[in-house]
Amino acid sequence: MIEENVSEFRVERIDDIPLLLAFLHRMGIVELLDKQYRTHGNWAGELSFGTVACVWLCYILSEGDHLLCHVQEWVERNQVMLESFLQQEVRGLDFQDDRLGQMLDTLSEAKQFSEFEHDLNCRVVRVYSLETKRVRVDMTTSKTYAGVNEGGLFQYGHSKDHRPDLAQVKLGLASLYPLGLPVSTAVVSGNRGDDGIYVELIERVEASIGFGAKLYVGDSKMDAIATRAFLVSGGDYYLCPLSLKQIGEIELESLITRAMESSQELKEIYAHKSKGGKQNRELIALGYSYEVELEAEVEGHRVSWVEQRIVSRSVGFAKQQSSLLDKRVKRGFEALEKLNERKRGKKRLNEKELQEASQAIIEKEKLRGLLKVEVREQQCSKREEEIQDASSR
Numbered sequence: 001m002i003e004e005n006v007s008e009f010r011v012e013r014i015d016d017i018p019l020l021l022a023f024l025h026r027m028g029i030v031e032l033l034d035k036q037y038r039t040h041g042n043w044a045g046e047l048s049f050g051t052v053a054c055v056w057l058c059y060i061l062s063e064g065d066h067l068l069c070h071v072q073e074w075v076e077r078n079q080v081m082l083e084s085f086l087q088q089e090v091r092g093l094d095f096q097d098d099r100l101g102q103m104l105d106t107l108s109e110a111k112q113f114s115e116f117e118h119d120l121n122c123r124v125v126r127v128y129s130l131e132t133k134r135v136r137v138d139m140t141t142s143k144t145y146a147g148v149n150e151g152g153l154f155q156y157g158h159s160k161d162h163r164p165d166l167a168q169v170k171l172g173l174a175s176l177y178p179l180g181l182p183v184s185t186a187v188v189s190g191n192r193g194d195d196g197i198y199v200e201l202i203e204r205v206e207a208s209i210g211f212g213a214k215l216y217v218g219d220s221k222m223d224a225i226a227t228r229a230f231l232v233s234g235g236d237y238y239l240c241p242l243s244l245k246q247i248g249e250i251e252l253e254s255l256i257t258r259a260m261e262s263s264q265e266l267k268e269i270y271a272h273k274s275k276g277g278k279q280n281r282e283l284i285a286l287g288y289s290y291e292v293e294l295e296a297e298v299e300g301h302r303v304s305w306v307e308q309r310i311v312s313r314s315v316g317f318a319k320q321q322s323s324l325l326d327k328r329v330k331r332g333f334e335a336l337e338k339l340n341e342r343k344r345g346k347k348r349l350n351e352k353e354l355q356e357a358s359q360a361i362i363e364k365e366k367l368r369g370l371l372k373v374e375v376r377e378q379q380c381s382k383r384e385e386e387i388q389d390a391s392s393r
Contacts, residue, residue: 134216215237
Protein backbone atom coordinates (compact mmCIF):
# COMPACT_ATOMS: atom_id res chain seq x y z
CA MET A 1 0.00 0.00 0.00
CA ILE A 2 1.39 3.39 -1.03
CA GLU A 3 1.24 5.80 1.88
CA GLU A 4 2.96 8.75 0.19
CA ASN A 5 2.64 10.10 -3.31
CA VAL A 6 5.94 10.80 -5.04
CA SER A 7 5.55 14.04 -6.94
CA GLU A 8 9.08 14.29 -8.35
CA PHE A 9 11.70 11.88 -9.59
CA ARG A 10 15.32 12.82 -9.99
CA VAL A 11 17.60 10.74 -12.22
CA GLU A 12 21.38 11.05 -11.91
CA ARG A 13 24.01 9.18 -13.88
CA ILE A 14 26.64 7.87 -11.54
CA ASP A 15 29.15 6.83 -14.24
CA ASP A 16 32.62 6.43 -12.74
CA ILE A 17 32.14 8.93 -9.91
CA PRO A 18 31.66 6.48 -6.98
CA LEU A 19 34.67 4.44 -8.11
CA LEU A 20 36.90 7.51 -8.31
CA LEU A 21 35.72 8.84 -4.95
CA ALA A 22 36.34 5.44 -3.35
CA PHE A 23 39.92 5.34 -4.62
CA LEU A 24 40.59 8.94 -3.57
CA HIS A 25 39.27 8.21 -0.07
CA ARG A 26 41.30 4.99 0.16
CA MET A 27 44.41 6.99 -0.75
CA GLY A 28 43.60 9.31 2.16
CA ILE A 29 43.38 12.48 0.08
CA VAL A 30 40.77 14.11 2.35
CA GLU A 31 42.54 13.24 5.59
CA LEU A 32 45.99 14.29 4.40
CA LEU A 33 44.82 17.57 2.86
CA ASP A 34 42.89 18.49 6.00
CA LYS A 35 46.04 17.78 8.00
CA GLN A 36 48.07 20.33 6.00
CA TYR A 37 45.41 22.89 5.03
CA ARG A 38 42.83 24.46 7.31
CA THR A 39 39.31 25.05 6.06
CA HIS A 40 38.68 28.78 5.55
CA GLY A 41 36.68 30.29 8.40
CA ASN A 42 34.22 31.98 6.01
CA TRP A 43 33.12 28.68 4.46
CA ALA A 44 29.54 28.18 5.64
CA GLY A 45 29.05 24.63 4.37
CA GLU A 46 29.89 21.34 6.06
CA LEU A 47 32.58 20.31 3.57
CA SER A 48 36.21 20.65 4.60
CA PHE A 49 39.12 21.76 2.40
CA GLY A 50 40.09 18.15 1.77
CA THR A 51 36.56 17.03 0.87
CA VAL A 52 36.09 19.85 -1.62
CA ALA A 53 39.47 19.07 -3.18
CA CYS A 54 38.58 15.37 -3.39
CA VAL A 55 35.29 16.05 -5.21
CA TRP A 56 37.09 18.55 -7.45
CA LEU A 57 39.70 15.91 -8.38
CA CYS A 58 36.89 13.49 -9.11
CA TYR A 59 35.37 16.03 -11.50
CA ILE A 60 38.70 16.53 -13.34
CA LEU A 61 39.24 12.78 -13.73
CA SER A 62 35.66 11.98 -14.69
CA GLU A 63 35.05 14.86 -17.09
CA GLY A 64 38.60 15.38 -18.40
CA ASP A 65 38.14 19.11 -17.80
CA HIS A 66 40.22 21.45 -15.65
CA LEU A 67 38.10 24.62 -15.97
CA LEU A 68 36.98 25.94 -12.58
CA CYS A 69 33.74 27.51 -13.85
CA HIS A 70 32.19 24.13 -14.74
CA VAL A 71 32.61 22.40 -11.38
CA GLN A 72 29.66 24.01 -9.54
CA GLU A 73 27.19 23.02 -12.26
CA TRP A 74 28.53 19.44 -12.29
CA VAL A 75 28.17 19.16 -8.50
CA GLU A 76 24.58 20.40 -8.64
CA ARG A 77 23.76 17.81 -11.32
CA ASN A 78 25.17 15.03 -9.12
CA GLN A 79 24.19 16.40 -5.73
CA VAL A 80 22.13 13.44 -4.44
CA MET A 81 24.76 10.90 -5.40
CA LEU A 82 27.59 12.96 -3.84
CA GLU A 83 25.64 13.44 -0.60
CA SER A 84 24.91 9.70 -0.44
CA PHE A 85 28.60 8.89 -0.78
CA LEU A 86 29.99 11.61 1.51
CA GLN A 87 27.17 11.38 4.09
CA GLN A 88 27.26 15.18 4.26
CA GLU A 89 25.28 18.05 2.86
CA VAL A 90 26.72 19.17 -0.47
CA ARG A 91 26.07 22.66 -1.78
CA GLY A 92 26.93 24.00 -5.20
CA LEU A 93 28.25 27.16 -3.51
CA ASP A 94 31.08 25.10 -1.99
CA PHE A 95 32.46 24.73 -5.52
CA GLN A 96 32.29 28.28 -6.83
CA ASP A 97 35.16 29.09 -9.18
CA ASP A 98 36.42 31.92 -6.94
CA ARG A 99 36.62 29.53 -3.98
CA LEU A 100 38.46 26.94 -6.06
CA GLY A 101 40.82 29.67 -7.23
CA GLN A 102 41.64 30.48 -3.59
CA MET A 103 42.32 26.79 -2.99
CA LEU A 104 44.75 26.76 -5.94
CA ASP A 105 46.62 29.71 -4.43
CA THR A 106 46.84 27.82 -1.13
CA LEU A 107 48.04 24.61 -2.81
CA SER A 108 50.77 26.54 -4.66
CA GLU A 109 52.69 27.05 -1.39
CA ALA A 110 55.70 24.79 -2.02
CA LYS A 111 56.55 23.85 1.58
CA GLN A 112 53.04 22.78 2.58
CA PHE A 113 52.44 20.88 -0.65
CA SER A 114 55.79 19.11 -0.32
CA GLU A 115 54.76 17.88 3.15
CA PHE A 116 51.40 16.70 1.80
CA GLU A 117 53.15 14.97 -1.11
CA HIS A 118 55.49 13.20 1.31
CA ASP A 119 52.61 11.96 3.50
CA LEU A 120 50.64 10.81 0.45
CA ASN A 121 53.57 8.90 -1.04
CA CYS A 122 54.26 7.13 2.24
CA ARG A 123 50.62 6.10 2.53
CA VAL A 124 50.20 4.94 -1.09
CA VAL A 125 53.44 2.94 -1.14
CA ARG A 126 52.52 1.25 2.14
CA VAL A 127 48.88 0.47 1.29
CA TYR A 128 49.56 -0.93 -2.17
CA SER A 129 52.99 -2.49 -1.39
CA LEU A 130 54.56 -0.79 -4.41
CA GLU A 131 58.05 -1.48 -5.71
CA THR A 132 60.23 1.60 -5.16
CA LYS A 133 63.58 0.50 -6.56
CA ARG A 134 63.24 2.26 -9.94
CA VAL A 135 62.19 5.87 -10.55
CA ARG A 136 61.66 7.62 -13.88
CA VAL A 137 62.49 11.35 -13.99
CA ASP A 138 61.52 13.52 -16.95
CA MET A 139 60.91 17.11 -18.02
CA THR A 140 58.57 18.80 -20.44
CA THR A 141 57.33 22.28 -21.27
CA SER A 142 53.91 23.76 -21.96
CA LYS A 143 53.58 26.88 -24.09
CA THR A 144 50.99 29.63 -23.81
CA TYR A 145 49.87 32.75 -25.61
CA ALA A 146 49.60 34.55 -22.27
CA GLY A 147 51.87 37.45 -21.48
CA VAL A 148 55.10 37.29 -19.48
CA ASN A 149 55.19 38.78 -15.99
CA GLU A 150 58.42 39.47 -14.15
CA GLY A 151 58.94 36.74 -11.58
CA GLY A 152 56.03 34.68 -12.96
CA LEU A 153 56.02 31.06 -14.08
CA PHE A 154 55.48 31.78 -17.78
CA GLN A 155 58.78 32.95 -19.26
CA TYR A 156 60.64 32.74 -22.56
CA GLY A 157 63.11 29.86 -22.73
CA HIS A 158 64.44 27.04 -24.89
CA SER A 159 61.31 25.71 -26.60
CA LYS A 160 60.93 21.98 -27.27
CA ASP A 161 57.91 22.90 -29.42
CA HIS A 162 60.09 25.12 -31.65
CA ARG A 163 58.09 28.20 -30.62
CA PRO A 164 60.62 30.51 -28.94
CA ASP A 165 58.19 33.38 -29.51
CA LEU A 166 55.76 31.94 -26.92
CA ALA A 167 56.14 31.95 -23.15
CA GLN A 168 56.26 28.57 -21.46
CA VAL A 169 56.19 26.84 -18.09
CA LYS A 170 58.45 23.90 -17.28
CA LEU A 171 57.06 20.73 -15.68
CA GLY A 172 59.03 17.98 -13.98
CA LEU A 173 57.72 14.56 -12.97
CA ALA A 174 59.26 11.71 -10.97
CA SER A 175 57.28 8.46 -11.09
CA LEU A 176 57.73 4.86 -10.04
CA TYR A 177 59.01 2.87 -13.00
CA PRO A 178 57.49 1.06 -14.86
CA LEU A 179 54.16 1.56 -12.99
CA GLY A 180 54.03 5.28 -13.82
CA LEU A 181 52.70 6.36 -10.40
CA PRO A 182 53.73 10.01 -9.80
CA VAL A 183 55.90 10.46 -6.70
CA SER A 184 56.88 14.09 -7.05
CA THR A 185 56.16 17.00 -9.38
CA ALA A 186 57.81 20.34 -10.02
CA VAL A 187 56.32 23.38 -11.76
CA VAL A 188 58.93 26.06 -12.42
CA SER A 189 59.43 29.05 -14.70
CA GLY A 190 60.03 28.31 -18.37
CA ASN A 191 63.45 29.95 -18.50
CA ARG A 192 65.07 27.63 -15.94
CA GLY A 193 67.60 25.01 -16.95
CA ASP A 194 66.79 21.32 -16.47
CA ASP A 195 69.89 20.39 -14.45
CA GLY A 196 68.88 21.88 -11.10
CA ILE A 197 65.28 20.71 -11.42
CA TYR A 198 66.38 17.07 -11.69
CA VAL A 199 68.24 17.36 -8.39
CA GLU A 200 65.23 19.02 -6.70
CA LEU A 201 62.90 16.25 -7.88
CA ILE A 202 65.28 13.51 -6.73
CA GLU A 203 65.63 15.14 -3.30
CA ARG A 204 61.85 15.15 -2.89
CA VAL A 205 61.62 11.52 -4.02
CA GLU A 206 64.25 10.55 -1.46
CA ALA A 207 62.34 12.38 1.26
CA SER A 208 59.25 10.30 0.41
CA ILE A 209 60.58 6.79 -0.28
CA GLY A 210 64.05 6.81 1.22
CA PHE A 211 67.67 7.14 0.21
CA GLY A 212 70.04 4.80 -1.61
CA ALA A 213 69.93 1.63 -3.74
CA LYS A 214 67.49 3.10 -6.27
CA LEU A 215 67.86 3.28 -10.04
CA TYR A 216 66.90 6.65 -11.55
CA VAL A 217 66.03 6.51 -15.25
CA GLY A 218 66.01 9.70 -17.31
CA ASP A 219 66.67 11.25 -20.70
CA SER A 220 69.84 12.97 -21.91
CA LYS A 221 69.04 16.09 -19.83
CA MET A 222 69.76 14.03 -16.70
CA ASP A 223 73.35 13.38 -17.87
CA ALA A 224 74.81 16.54 -16.27
CA ILE A 225 77.88 15.58 -14.26
CA ALA A 226 76.47 17.39 -11.21
CA THR A 227 73.26 15.31 -11.33
CA ARG A 228 75.15 12.04 -11.73
CA ALA A 229 77.52 12.91 -8.91
CA PHE A 230 74.58 13.84 -6.65
CA LEU A 231 72.99 10.42 -7.22
CA VAL A 232 76.26 8.61 -6.53
CA SER A 233 76.79 10.57 -3.32
CA GLY A 234 73.42 9.29 -2.06
CA GLY A 235 74.20 5.66 -2.88
CA ASP A 236 71.87 5.56 -5.89
CA TYR A 237 72.32 4.51 -9.52
CA TYR A 238 71.39 6.16 -12.79
CA LEU A 239 70.59 5.16 -16.37
CA CYS A 240 70.50 7.77 -19.12
CA PRO A 241 71.90 8.43 -22.60
CA LEU A 242 74.93 10.70 -22.82
CA SER A 243 74.62 13.74 -25.05
CA LEU A 244 77.40 15.07 -27.28
CA LYS A 245 77.96 17.75 -24.64
CA GLN A 246 79.17 15.05 -22.25
CA ILE A 247 80.92 12.68 -24.62
CA GLY A 248 82.02 14.78 -27.62
CA GLU A 249 81.87 14.01 -31.36
CA ILE A 250 85.46 12.78 -31.60
CA GLU A 251 85.05 10.27 -28.76
CA LEU A 252 81.70 9.12 -30.17
CA GLU A 253 83.24 8.50 -33.59
CA SER A 254 86.05 6.55 -31.92
CA LEU A 255 83.54 4.37 -30.04
CA ILE A 256 81.61 3.62 -33.24
CA THR A 257 84.84 2.76 -35.07
CA ARG A 258 85.80 0.43 -32.24
CA ALA A 259 82.44 -1.35 -32.52
CA MET A 260 83.06 -1.96 -36.23
CA GLU A 261 86.47 -3.54 -35.67
CA SER A 262 86.61 -7.33 -35.79
CA SER A 263 88.69 -7.39 -32.60
CA GLN A 264 85.82 -5.88 -30.55
CA GLU A 265 83.40 -8.55 -29.36
CA LEU A 266 79.79 -7.43 -29.51
CA LYS A 267 77.26 -8.91 -27.10
CA GLU A 268 73.73 -9.68 -28.18
CA ILE A 269 70.90 -8.08 -26.21
CA TYR A 270 67.51 -9.80 -26.19
CA ALA A 271 64.03 -8.78 -25.06
CA HIS A 272 61.40 -11.25 -23.90
CA LYS A 273 58.12 -10.72 -25.71
CA SER A 274 54.92 -12.73 -25.54
CA LYS A 275 53.19 -13.70 -28.77
CA GLY A 276 50.31 -16.12 -29.06
CA GLY A 277 50.64 -17.06 -25.40
CA LYS A 278 54.32 -17.99 -25.85
CA GLN A 279 57.41 -16.20 -24.58
CA ASN A 280 59.87 -15.44 -27.38
CA ARG A 281 63.32 -13.92 -27.28
CA GLU A 282 63.88 -11.13 -29.77
CA LEU A 283 67.28 -9.68 -30.64
CA ILE A 284 67.00 -5.93 -30.10
CA ALA A 285 70.61 -4.70 -30.01
CA LEU A 286 74.32 -5.44 -30.28
CA GLY A 287 76.96 -3.66 -28.26
CA TYR A 288 79.77 -3.56 -25.77
CA SER A 289 80.54 -1.79 -22.50
CA TYR A 290 83.51 -0.02 -20.98
CA GLU A 291 84.25 1.81 -17.74
CA VAL A 292 85.31 5.39 -17.02
CA GLU A 293 86.60 6.83 -13.74
CA LEU A 294 84.86 10.10 -12.82
CA GLU A 295 85.16 12.67 -10.07
CA ALA A 296 83.04 15.68 -9.10
CA GLU A 297 82.23 17.92 -6.14
CA VAL A 298 78.90 17.65 -4.29
CA GLU A 299 78.17 20.18 -1.53
CA GLY A 300 81.86 20.78 -0.91
CA HIS A 301 82.85 17.10 -0.91
CA ARG A 302 84.73 15.24 -3.64
CA VAL A 303 82.88 12.23 -5.01
CA SER A 304 84.58 9.65 -7.21
CA TRP A 305 83.07 6.61 -8.90
CA VAL A 306 83.42 4.25 -11.85
CA GLU A 307 80.78 4.72 -14.54
CA GLN A 308 79.82 1.90 -16.86
CA ARG A 309 79.01 3.04 -20.36
CA ILE A 310 77.21 0.95 -22.96
CA VAL A 311 77.68 1.42 -26.70
CA SER A 312 74.77 -0.25 -28.46
CA ARG A 313 73.39 -0.58 -31.97
CA SER A 314 69.62 -0.97 -31.99
CA VAL A 315 68.53 -3.57 -34.55
CA GLY A 316 65.14 -1.96 -35.13
CA PHE A 317 66.52 1.57 -35.34
CA ALA A 318 69.30 0.41 -37.71
CA LYS A 319 66.72 -1.15 -40.05
CA GLN A 320 64.68 2.04 -39.98
CA GLN A 321 67.71 4.21 -40.71
CA SER A 322 68.86 1.84 -43.49
CA SER A 323 65.45 2.07 -45.15
CA LEU A 324 65.46 5.87 -44.91
CA LEU A 325 68.99 5.98 -46.34
CA ASP A 326 67.96 3.86 -49.33
CA LYS A 327 65.09 6.27 -50.00
CA ARG A 328 67.39 9.30 -49.77
CA VAL A 329 69.93 7.70 -52.12
CA LYS A 330 67.17 6.90 -54.61
CA ARG A 331 65.77 10.44 -54.46
CA GLY A 332 69.24 11.93 -54.81
CA PHE A 333 70.16 9.70 -57.75
CA GLU A 334 66.89 10.51 -59.56
CA ALA A 335 67.40 14.25 -58.98
CA LEU A 336 70.95 14.05 -60.35
CA GLU A 337 69.75 12.11 -63.40
CA LYS A 338 67.25 14.87 -64.16
CA LEU A 339 70.12 17.33 -64.49
CA ASN A 340 71.15 15.44 -67.66
CA GLU A 341 67.70 15.62 -69.21
CA ARG A 342 67.53 17.65 -72.39
CA LYS A 343 64.17 18.94 -73.51
CA ARG A 344 62.67 21.99 -75.07
CA GLY A 345 62.37 24.94 -72.71
CA LYS A 346 64.82 23.56 -70.15
CA LYS A 347 67.88 25.66 -69.46
CA ARG A 348 71.19 24.02 -70.16
CA LEU A 349 73.59 24.35 -67.26
CA ASN A 350 77.29 24.95 -67.71
CA GLU A 351 79.94 23.01 -65.77
CA LYS A 352 79.95 25.36 -62.78
CA GLU A 353 76.15 25.43 -62.54
CA LEU A 354 75.98 21.63 -62.74
CA GLN A 355 78.50 21.33 -59.92
CA GLU A 356 76.51 23.72 -57.75
CA ALA A 357 73.17 22.01 -58.51
CA SER A 358 74.65 18.56 -57.81
CA GLN A 359 76.12 19.72 -54.51
CA ALA A 360 72.77 21.23 -53.47
CA ILE A 361 71.02 17.88 -54.10
CA ILE A 362 73.66 16.00 -52.09
CA GLU A 363 73.35 18.43 -49.19
CA LYS A 364 69.54 18.33 -49.26
CA GLU A 365 69.43 14.52 -49.09
CA LYS A 366 72.38 14.34 -46.64
CA LEU A 367 74.44 12.16 -48.96
CA ARG A 368 77.85 13.73 -48.55
CA GLY A 369 80.48 11.00 -48.91
CA LEU A 370 77.93 8.54 -50.30
CA LEU A 371 77.43 9.89 -53.82
CA LYS A 372 80.23 11.08 -56.05
CA VAL A 373 79.38 13.46 -58.86
CA GLU A 374 81.64 13.96 -61.88
CA VAL A 375 80.86 16.53 -64.57
CA ARG A 376 82.24 15.83 -68.04
CA GLU A 377 82.13 18.31 -70.89
CA GLN A 378 81.58 16.90 -74.40
CA GLN A 379 81.83 19.11 -77.47
CA CYS A 380 79.82 18.32 -80.59
CA SER A 381 78.77 19.98 -83.81
CA LYS A 382 75.49 21.86 -84.26
CA ARG A 383 74.08 18.99 -86.38
CA GLU A 384 74.94 16.39 -83.72
CA GLU A 385 73.31 18.56 -81.10
CA GLU A 386 70.08 18.81 -83.12
CA ILE A 387 70.02 15.03 -83.54
CA GLN A 388 70.43 14.58 -79.75
CA ASP A 389 67.59 17.05 -79.10
CA ALA A 390 65.32 15.23 -81.52
CA SER A 391 66.07 11.85 -79.98
CA SER A 392 65.37 13.17 -76.50
CA ARG A 393 61.92 14.29 -77.68
